[in-house]
Amino acid sequence: MGRLFLIDLAGGDLYSCTYCRTPLALVGDLIHKSYVGGRLTTLLFEKVVNVFFGNKEEWISNAVISYHEIYCVKCGELLGLKYESISSDMYKFKQGKFDIRWANILEDYGEDDEDDGEDDEEDDVNEEEDEEDDANEEEDEEDDADEEENVDEEDD
Template structure:
């Protein structure tokens, strides 16, 4: 058997990670390459969505902390989010010190919905690296009962 190049290993690992994450989600139409954003209609629990276009962004089970703040007020720290694009990295002075941050944008409407932590320069802040903060002024919670009612198929 032939050894894989490091690029192939990285690509395979990325595909595996995406596959594991999307096993929790169902696409609108998996046969259509332009199907649009993923919908979190098959999860147990609450879903956080973009306030502008209602694109699903995260599930409540992935919240790490609700005690974050941003210029608009509250922010929640999530382990993972979906349906976002990540902007350019830049160093920003946050309340807890200097961090390498990238704004995250909703794929549905292009609005900034929060940020992704790249590097944290303070040892005590390293747990944030690779995590996502959603601005609560730009993302709202849809309760599970609303999700069930919205996506329930009627005969």
């Protein structure tokens, strides 16, 4: 099959394959979320990476829709569709876009969210120190204000 090359989507929050966590799209490339019965079913993207296309197929309903199924390039899992052409004006906004099933995609919000157990504890300690410093600064400001009042009263 050859060597597998993955496109890295570093530098932002992204969506990845549920099955193998291969990066698929940046959050900024999300166009539309589809809901059925109040439940999120698919996400429509302007651009995705690390996918390959199945054969072109047609579906006839209220419109003639030509599409390709899209698969994860790493694990081969079916992710959704890429719409090639749509005859109905009502759905033209989907033409050329990628429709990925919600169940097949994960939201990855950067490397900082990974739980390694070390940074979180260190961050908590730093936050506590910052809160103590803020409290001490407020007390110092109050003490300075009280001293100024006392000096003013002595001058009178």
